[in-house]
Amino acid sequence: MSIYFQLFLASFFWGSNIIVMKLLLHHLPFLFLAFLRVLFSFVFLGIYLYFHHISLNNFDKKKMLIISLLSIYLNFFLTFIGMNQVKGIDNALMNALSPTITFLLSLLFLKYHLSLKEWMGMFLSLFAFLLSIRFQIFSIQSGFYYLLAGMTLYILGNILIQKWHIEPSISFTFYELLYGSLFLWIHSWVDGQLAFDRLLTLPLWQWGLFLMISGVGFAYIQVTYMKAIAQIGAVQTSFFLSLNPIFTYLESLVFLQESFDFIHFVSFLLLILALIITKQQNKDKE
Template sequence: MSKSLTYTLLFLIMMIWGFNVIAIKILVESFAPVTITALRILLAGIVVMLILGIRKEFRKVTKPQLIYITIGALTGILGHHFFLSVGLTGTNASNAGLILGLVPLMTALAAILFLGDKLTILRMIGIVSGLIGVSFIVLNGERSVGSISRGDLYIFLAVVTQAVSFIAIKRATETMDARLMTGWMQIVGAFFLFVVSSRLEPDGLSTLTTGTPVDWIVFLASAILATGIGHMVYNKAIHQIGAGETAIFINLTPFFSLTGSYLFLGERIMVEQLFGFLFIVAGVLLGTGALEQSLRKHKQKRMAS
């Protein structure tokens, strides 16, 4: 796959992921949030496994790999998607999309804490910038610190749990294919979500009969395109062009979430949200080391020429 095609696919996936926040907002308001999330993740995992099976890339996993899969499923699937689905019942899609833009930054911070990555001055500035951006978003309007939306807090926890899961994924993918890791995480994580939904939403399955045809079209698009195929393409891109370049594209998802919430849900875009978006973009570029990596490559090219 050529670099230009990889860039094009990444752009499309970022657009799908941005709009997926709006899709999830629609789903959690139409069905029991945790139940529909468990079903969505299960379908995504099945799609990933079917694709791997057709391509004859399905492999058995070892016990150490299974441990990382379980950790990833508990954090990246159960934790992330639980907080995301419940959080979206208490905040708007535009706020959620912007806060989710912190994922690369929180992942970089987790790598510094757990993997020993170097903390540079630029990275520190990026982390602070990202947190300032979130403060603009969660305190927009007439809110004060004491009245931060619980939904916004849950979305932030969704960011933290996904960042932790990426550490487990990084460890596991040293010995197994990232796409296989994704599929197993989704299936195991869906099981955990079904267990939680049976406790929190005993009548959750009955809400599935109340959905409209549009709701189910949104469900299929979210499960298959965004959650299933989207993550496979993204993991493949990391392998081809590197994590630094791929992370830069993540900056597009808050933009598409913001515009999508305006176009499809009629949500107002606040000035504070725009300021927050700019700070988060700057934070991701600096905090993930993407800017430093780009400058380093440019310097090496100049020295070689």
Template structure:
């Protein structure tokens, strides 16, 4: 597959992920948040293993790989999706989508802190822009600082958990296919989320009888297309064109989440949301190092001509 086709596929994935924020918002309004999330993640894991089974990519992890799989499941699945589902039940999809757009920025920042790498001035500028953009987002309500939602904090904890998981996943991927790693993490995470739902939401299973056919169709869209196939294709694209170029497309996810919130949920897009978007996108490009790496790569290509 040529790069132009990969770019088109990535745009499609970002559209799906952006709309998925609104879909999850719909799901947590019809069902108990943790219960429906556990079921959604389980269906996603089954989908991943079915696809990998057809491709002949399924194998039993080695003993030293289980620690990374369980750690990744706790961070990338349990913590991320728990806070995402509970957060979207307390805040708007517009706010959630913008805060989730900080993923690459937080990943770069945590890598610098944990690996003790000194940030460049360009990255520091990116961190400043991204932080300012989120401030505009969470203060978008009419009440200023008093309007900050607990749900916004939950969404931030969701993306922070996922950013931490990327460091674990990167280590695990040295010996384990990232797609297979995704399947195992989703399966283990779904079981843990289900156990949490039994404790936190005693009426959770009963709430599953409340859905309409349209809501269950949205559920399948989120579980199969967004969570299972979306992550598999995105991870494959990283191997094809590199992490830097792939991560740039995540900015479209932020844009599409705003569009989805306005079109499908009728949420008001405030000036503060647009200011947040205009600050977060360049913040991610600069702070994640994507722009620096692309510039350096282009320079090397020109030197070798």
């Protein structure tokens, strides 16, 4: 299975995750929900490691803690605050900024320089985001800034993996999820958001979606992005993040009863075009 198809599938899980989280936020406190999502991903990944007899490698604990703090704990904390304040589709559309943020952080930490096609893809994705908010930069909801901060810290964690020459692997992701779940558990406990009793109120179908999309799905997302960063780099990987809004949009229409928006539709077409252009960059290299 090619890394591009794996990233496409990861985008489906990521986009679907937003829908599931929006549904469950009606029943569970946001920190507790974030903790459960990471915890179940950690458990499922541990089961996979056990049955496939994959040994755990040793990593620099200080660097592992920093990446877990940025990419898991702070990312989830800020994202779930923002998720409470914006619509599902607006939540996902923030990912259209991922190529721009990744480039800026890559330039700062990795001295990375974009090719012409990568520049074109980045500007298209940036324009798609601005179009989706009707260019009203100074009147967007505060929730957008939380989402932006969460996504920036997640990408920063990925950049540091490249900068520190950490070998991306399943065992790395296992430790990342372990530390991330511990950070979220401590914060949930301190904030009084541990609400295990409320789990009994969840309908069975929502439990099924949560375990499959947010448990297995998020573990798959993390493993796939680790592989992609190693194979095609953080910048190229970031363009696949911009596919997430398309899946979220389609599912928002069905599950969240959000209305069709032609401007959003045009934005999605631009995101797909940006991805096609940047993927062609890799073909040229080959």
